[in-house]
Amino acid sequence: MAHELSISCKAAAAAAVLPRCAGLLGVLYLALGLGTALQVGAAEPPQAQEPPSLEELLKQGLTVLPKSVQVSTASRFAQTAETSALTYVLTEQDIRGLGLRSLRDVLDALPGLYITSNSNFSFVGARGLGRPGDFNSRVLLMIDGVRVNENTTDAALIGPEFYLDVQWIERVEFTPGPGSAVYGNNAFLGVINVIPKRADKLQGWRAGLMVDSTQRRELQLSWAIRGSEGQEAMLGLALAEQARVPLAFEVPPALFDAIQSLHTERVQRAFGTYSHRGLSIRGGHSERTLGSAVWLDGRDQGRGLVKREAYYRNSMLALSQEFSLGPSTDLTLDISGKRTRVEGRRPYLDEDGQRQVWRTVNDGRWVNAGVRLGFSQWPGHRLMLGWDTQQDYVQQIYLGPWGQVPYLHFLASGRGNGLFVQDDWDLGQGHHLSLGLRRDRDDRVDGVQLNPRLAWTWQIDADRRLRLVHGSAYRVANLMEFAQNYFVEAPQWLPSEERVRSQELVYEHSFSRQTQLRLSLFRSSFRGLIGLSEALAYENEGQMKSLGLDLGLEQRWSDGSRLQASVTAQHLRDAQGRVPDNSPGYLLKLQYQRPLNARWTLGWQTQAMGARHVASVRLAPVMVNHLHLTARWPEGWTLGLGVRNLGQKDYGDIPEPGSGLARAPGRTVFVQLTSAWGS
Numbered sequence: 001m002a003h004e005l006s007i008s009c010k011a012a013a014a015a016a017v018l019p020r021c022a023g024l025l026g027v028l029y030l031a032l033g034l035g036t037a038l039q040v041g042a043a044e045p046p047q048a049q050e051p052p053s054l055e056e057l058l059k060q061g062l063t064v065l066p067k068s069v070q071v072s073t074a075s076r077f078a079q080t081a082e083t084s085a086l087t088y089v090l091t092e093q094d095i096r097g098l099g100l101r102s103l104r105d106v107l108d109a110l111p112g113l114y115i116t117s118n119s120n121f122s123f124v125g126a127r128g129l130g131r132p133g134d135f136n137s138r139v140l141l142m143i144d145g146v147r148v149n150e151n152t153t154d155a156a157l158i159g160p161e162f163y164l165d166v167q168w169i170e171r172v173e174f175t176p177g178p179g180s181a182v183y184g185n186n187a188f189l190g191v192i193n194v195i196p197k198r199a200d201k202l203q204g205w206r207a208g209l210m211v212d213s214t215q216r217r218e219l220q221l222s223w224a225i226r227g228s229e230g231q232e233a234m235l236g237l238a239l240a241e242q243a244r245v246p247l248a249f250e251v252p253p254a255l256f257d258a259i260q261s262l263h264t265e266r267v268q269r270a271f272g273t274y275s276h277r278g279l280s281i282r283g284g285h286s287e288r289t290l291g292s293a294v295w296l297d298g299r300d301q302g303r304g305l306v307k308r309e310a311y312y313r314n315s316m317l318a319l320s321q322e323f324s325l326g327p328s329t330d331l332t333l334d335i336s337g338k339r340t341r342v343e344g345r346r347p348y349l350d351e352d353g354q355r356q357v358w359r360t361v362n363d364g365r366w367v368n369a370g371v372r373l374g375f376s377q378w379p380g381h382r383l384m385l386g387w388d389t390q391q392d393y394v395q396q397i398y399l400g401p402w403g404q405v406p407y408l409h410f411l412a413s414g415r416g417n418g419l420f421v422q423d424d425w426d427l428g429q430g431h432h433l434s435l436g437l438r439r440d441r442d443d444r445v446d447g448v449q450l451n452p453r454l455a456w457t458w459q460i461d462a463d464r465r466l467r468l469v470h471g472s473a474y475r476v477a478n479l480m481e482f483a484q485n486y487f488v489e490a491p492q493w494l495p496s497e498e499r500v501r502s503q504e505l506v507y508e509h510s511f512s513r514q515t516q517l518r519l520s521l522f523r524s525s526f527r528g529l530i531g532l533s534e535a536l537a538y539e540n541e542g543q544m545k546s547l548g549l550d551l552g553l554e555q556r557w558s559d560g561s562r563l564q565a566s567v568t569a570q571h572l573r574d575a576q577g578r579v580p581d582n583s584p585g586y587l588l589k590l591q592y593q594r595p596l597n598a599r600w601t602l603g604w605q606t607q608a609m610g611a612r613h614v615a616s617v618r619l620a621p622v623m624v625n626h627l628h629l630t631a632r633w634p635e636g637w638t639l640g641l642g643v644r645n646l647g648q649k650d651y652g653d654i655p656e657p658g659s660g661l662a663r664a665p666g667r668t669v670f671v672q673l674t675s676a677w678g679s
Contacts, residue, residue: 099628178473181453204678380426
């Protein structure tokens, strides 16, 4: 390991995509009534006037497809979705209308992503690649452009330990594919950017209460103000409690009540923002305490059940300042500090029969800083130069009895630096070119990483667009993977970095102002993916190739109804032609929202996933449905009534190698009430 590392050890304890898609595409076309949509689009007379602005469309409930929506995830600066790389967006209107209760629910609704869980941690897979137990180190998670992956496992924390309550989220952007040319390490399968709501959406006081049929209770309170000189401030607090978390694993019926009574959860969040004259401050803190049942003496299950607890503590503070250095030059300075601590406490009996507590701790503290300089001297051109760094002040993992010298203690620190350039050109006649290159140096590996990116967009006419994107990415092994290899005495303590190269061709066609079709073909070549071997060591694997198709359709109606559908099919194989673990052949997602009257709105979701296998266990295809009703009153009250897993589908995941089947929650009914005042 190239960077500073100290270890103390008291005891070394133990294929063809299209044929597969044909049936799915037929189902998709039938479900959406594409023929009807196209006939409606064809029957519309040409419109002479320009479409309404995005602000007007939001007020109307978006009855037509918005034009020139700005996103920032693909290129690190705001640009229209028409010229950036392919970026999927879910807005606060979607979150509210579909009854999405967490960031996990939001990501599970985005095309190409799929979420698995062991009832403790939520794992995200993208376009067929979701290695069991990888802790989300292959996706980069950001809050308003601030990197928040923690630094001991590189994990993107998308579960209850995430900083924001969904009521405070303006939108979530997901740019699939390699993003290291812009963001460096971890932007391997894609980049997720969570944009908090500004004060204009949260003006005044807002309070919300949610209860569900599993006895989960959630409370959130926020306050926001907008000053006369453009100042904006927001503060939000949230609390969630659950006294009996549903069990994900099979237990003896006679012990069911005793075991479930020890499965508890408590979550607390605080998040705040302030902005004025180019200065932005964002700060957050989250705590999660999770209880589960274990036997006090694992050798003798007659010695009684006790509670094992896991604690998550996450904190962040980020500052950024934007300067205008002239009519065509801007400068942005960023600095952020974070801390994450995950601690497990398990009671047990030692050799003398005395009760002890076994502790496992992951502790990380780090700082990110960056400088970006933008130039736009010529019409249709923007050049951005940047440098960023991550300084890991503390990276440690230790385990052992409480109050004693740890059995194993891994302590590290290091630094990574990146220089990058992004050059965007409007070439005229509908052509747009984006070129990028980034050079990274990381203490954990020898040499440097160079990652290019090329994106060419051709606006064929007002209704058709063609986009071609090429890029690469890398990921270096983290401290957890090193610690695991040391623990099992693997020959190679630190695996080499893994790499991916990807190409994507995207065609978008607007048949009318209300109907749009998207077709994306992508292929990726992976080299040196890091995975767990049968000896439970992390090793670099051979080459792996992926070929896939993503088909999406969006339809809006004049009454405010909206239908979004996507099917993603992927053919992922290793060098021996085998399908990797936890790689579904397809994902199908349908989302429908319809106003029932002036007050009530119906939201419907259908999500389907193809068959998977983990080791020798096959997981069958699954389809689940979710239903949500929303009512809004002019006085500021909003009522939500929802049912998750409407059909009581019995399914689950094998999220980690060697684990049993973790069952997904059954039918869950919830009621959500929010109120706003003082705006």
